[in-house]
Amino acid sequence: MAIGNAVDRGDQAVYVYDERGTLIATISSGVGSSLMGYTSSTVSIKKPDNCIYTYNEKGTLLSVVHA
Secondary structure: OOEEEEEEOOOOEEEEEEOOOOEEEEEEOOOOOEEEEEOOOEEEEEEOOOEEEEEEOOOOEEEEEEO
């Protein structure tokens, strides 16, 4: 299932939706984090530790890169 949208509502979580607008994952991002961007298969979140965390459409962590 592909990612259609990812939304950071400022409540310490990023909400991931499919192409139909159905919520498919909620990723806890923590205080001071921000959504960097998303593709059809990944969501990237920058956290206060100055690392970018990349997740798949199920909310599973794929990688961590120091920014």
